[in-house]
Amino acid sequence: MPRNKFVSLLLIFIFCAVCSDAQTRKRTVKLSETQIKEKSKEADGLFKKKEYQAAWPIYLQLVTSKPGNGNFNYKAGVSCLFANADRAKAIEYLTVANEMSKKPDDFNYHLALANMYAGNADKAIQLLEEHKATLNEKEVEALGIDRQMGWIMNGKEFKSAPNQVTFKNMGPKINTKYSEFGPRIAADDSLMVFSSKRNTNNGFLQDYTGEYTTDVYMSVIKTTASKKVRNIGINVNTPDYEEVICLSPDGERLYFMRDGTQSVGDIYFSELRGKTWQKSRVLSNDFQTKQMETGATISPNGKWLIFSSDRKGGQGGMDLYMCSISETGAFGEPKNLGPKVNTPFDEDNPIIHIDSKTLFFSSDGHKSMGGADIFKTYLADPKVGWSVPENLGYPINNAYDNLYFAPTADGKKAYVSAVREDTKGSTDIYEVNFEKPYATTNIAVVKGLVLAPGGTPS
Structure with missing residues (x-):
């Protein structure tokens, strides 16, 4: 390889490595105490309005700065559950929040949902049953707990015979x-x-x-x-x-x-x-x-x-x-x-x-x-x-x-x-x-210009 080409490639590699390292540091940078207070207020406002998609990335910043904070982890987990995201990741945050001496009344409910998304069917049903025992009939119906347990059981059935x-x-x-x-x-x-x-x-x-x-x-x-x-x-x-x-x-x-x-x-x-x-x-x-x-x-x-x-x-x-x-x-x-x-x-x-x-x-x-x-x-x-x-x-x-x-x-x-x-x-x-067609048809799809016998478009 010509030396000047080798040097160019080396410089590109070094530049990319520096950029990548800088981006990583940017993602993991910790917030100051003042920033934590400001971000916490912003995220809590969104959380209260159930704007979880917008709240979730802010709680991730807070969790990065305060990884052992049970409140931040709980709200990060709940936000993850109701955002367009890999909701199974909520288990990571809720597991930390589980160490809190006093947990929110709905903690087991949200941990059950996280396990449902993660495919832990038996654990999810156990947690839902535990939470259901603390609720009255109207509260059970409002949360749709019986429907959710049905979904989990259906999931176990369908997963036992997956489509290829x-x-x-x-x-x-x-x-x-x-x-x-x-x-x-x-x-x-x-x-x-x-x-x-x-x-x-x-x-x-x-x-x-x-x-x-x-x-x-x-x-x-x-x-x-x-x-x-x-x-x-x-x-x-x-x-x-x-x-x-x-x-x-x-x-x-x-x-x-x-x-x-x-x-x-x-x-x-x-x-x-x-x-x-x-x-x-x-x-x-x-x-x-x-x-x-x-x-x-x-x-x-x-x-x-x-x-x-x-x-x-x-x-x-x-x-x-x-x-x-x-x-x-x-x-x-x-x-x-x-x-x-x-x-x-x-x-x-x-x-x-x-x-x-x-x-x-x-x-x-x-x-x-x-x-x-x-x-x-x-x-x-x-x-x-x-x-x-x-x-x-x-x-x-x-x-x-x-x-x-x-x-x-x-x-x-x-x-x-x-x-x-x-x-x-x-x-x-x-x-x-x-692997196996879900529908069959003998119809052929043809696109093009249809001509009359004289060669002109019909």
Whole structure:
């Protein structure tokens, strides 16, 4: 190797090492007593308002400076449990807090949740039972302790027969230190749209979680090496919240939910012409209501719509509804999918497979492992209706809220947003490969120009 090249490489190495060491010192620097008082007051204010996402990093600073402080460790643990993070890490802080001579009344409850996320099912149930014994009936119901114990038992069952799948983080071009979620893909798996709370969003407005108001992004994902990510633009994104809910099979029509100053959880759409997404429009005045419509999916043939709403007359919480779409684009009367699919809790984020028969959705009311899980149901015969929803099992679902599932046409792959060990931010988007397909179809996805017999576009 030429000497000048060797020297250059050596200098680069030294520079990187110095930078890395400086960053490490910056992360672990201890606060002064004055700073501790100021940070403690700030964090406690956020904690009292239950703004745990914003409080958590401040408590981490305080724990670094006062590692044996039980109060700081307790609040760091609780904040971790309710932030978008690896919640199993809460055990580390709560274990230190457990040495306090006088612990908060809800200490065992939070330690139980930490063990649930860490996969310590038996310990979690033991702690929940101990805490339950100190409460009256109304308090038990308010905390949902019986539901949580049911989740833990369900988790043990699903983990005993896991699905054979592999997860692949979509990488730093898509995932940042902020939340990326809600992936939706074109039928040929060439284009992905997703939601992100990154700091380059339109409006740069921080919400109570310490992140930014949500914008819609797109990425060409056909070849991993050339993934390009870009903000969809001001025709869709505003200073309000825009979240992806559906992408047409050809990838040329985007449906999203907008919530904020302009609307209250209403469904909008935008069409892709060339490389530009056009000015967004309300899907229909029928959906511009005071109720929340937070998810929707349109059948591949464009003849019917399934959406989620908290409108009156449902089973409770968010329910799934279905309505027809006429050739003129008019929507028929929405019909509730009924108690077989909907529960007194929340059913949301519907997405229909390209086979037009398999519906995926999130629910915290069916047999869940913890909070919301992904389920699927079939419409084999319209006269019979939808089948009993089936949990997609572990590890697609876990103790966290699992809200988004984007299936591919062949049923061998899907895209999800999740918190895993290699998650770079609050939630990351993953590609999941299935050893056994979760859906089958004989449909071939073809894109291109259709020509009439004379050679002109038909």
